[in-house]
Amino acid sequence: MRLLDRSARAGSPLTRLVLGRLLLLPVLLAVVTLVMFVLAQQTPFDPVLAALGERALTMDGPTLEAMRDRAGDTGAVQQWAAWWGNALQGDLGVSSSQRAPVATVIAQRLPWTLGLMAVSLVLAVAGGVLVGGLAGTRPGSWADRVAGGGLLSVQAAPPFWTGLVAVWVFAVWLGWLPTGGATSPDTDAVEPFDVLRHAVLPVLVLALSQLPWFGLVVRDATRDALAGLPVRAGWARGIPTSRLLRQHAVRPALLPLVTVVGVRVPELITGAVLVETVFSWPGVASATVDSALRLDFSLLAALTVLTTVIVVLGNLAADVAYRVVDPRVGQRDG
Structure with missing residues (x-):
């Protein structure tokens, strides 16, 4: 009891x-x-x-x-x-812009946007942890300099510009991937492999637009943790580096990472709007642009409510994850 x-x-x-x-x-x-x-x-x-x-x-x-x-x-x-x-x-x-009930438009388009955002977020976080951890555990090395400069360069590039470059390189010049859409225009059926081919570029571009934020915060947090007294004392006692990284670098790097994930949810939605517009992805984000340009107030009002709900729930999920990673936060709040 x-x-x-x-x-x-x-x-x-x-x-x-x-x-x-x-x-x-x-x-x-x-x-x-x-x-x-x-x-x-x-x-x-x-x-x-x-x-x-x-x-x-x-x-x-x-x-x-x-x-x-x-x-x-x-x-x-x-x-x-x-x-x-x-x-x-x-x-x-x-x-009026989609010529269908607003509920039907949202029901048809929302899964495409949620799938695009979810996969992109997972890839961005995983890539940020990998690149940021590699650079943070080797401060001053060539990996740190290349990763830092590369992350800052990608961070400065607007998603729509990155999307246009990706279309020109991989779709127009090399011809490896489709230029846009979610399915081939010559078929009415939705085939998984076809959808995956069309999703490669928008997913990678959206993930790339978010990756620098996660990579930079992991690099800085890992670097600060390794420079702290616990790690230095552990090295002096002969504790293996891998054990020190797990105990004294992973958790300090996860806490700011979780915070940044919650903060980046609105920016992820904004990036989805630009990426869906560039790649003609059939999601609600691109429908937001159409509703604003065509004065479709009914759809715009519903999408505003939907966006607000996603932002609030995304920040709530980040706060919950923060307290799971560090239970002391919840104890201090209580």
Whole structure:
């Protein structure tokens, strides 16, 4: 019984953290969407044209003006409340840019974006740990200089520029990989091998855009850990280097790495928008650009809510992982 009580007390700070973030999420969504509706009403955005889409071309001027007058009588708060009332009932409206219900568009496109982001994040973290650990454990060596300069150079390159270069080299010049899309245009079926071939370039470009952040923080954290007194004392006592790295370098490097993973979630979404646009990847990130350019407010509102949820849950997952790696954080919070 004492062990159960002790574990319950130890887990209570983590439980409070998760519940607090989840309870705060609806409030954050309400505020974000309200600001979006207020800004939309203050801009030259025409909700009537956005709602009608191409049908507006077949309507006369007086009819459009009458519809604008009726829409203008409704304030931003009323529009916001009406949108949430419909959304909570499962009605997200109809996308004028995609010509389909918003819920259908999100259901079809979200798996493509989540898959792209998940695989890219795994590759970026693994590559960052490998490159950063190699450079951090050999300070001042040629590996450290090459890795440091290479990571900084990649970090300075915008993802869309890297994507265009990758298309030119591997798709146009060498002809090894497709230029874009998720499937071949001459087939209607979704074949796994075909999808993998199309996913190579967007996944690698998105992973490469995030890798420098992880690699640099692992390199610096590992270098600081190896320069500390515990490692120096261990070397003086003749403890093997591999054991010292596991005990005194891995955990200190993991803590800032987990923090950076949580911070990079919004940037990962931004990078996905650029990469999906360059490679014509059929995800929700590229649909965000289309909805903004075509004034598709119904789809844009739903994607804003979805993006907010992903960012909050991503940061929550990073905070939970931080406390799992170092349980002392949760004890200090409690």
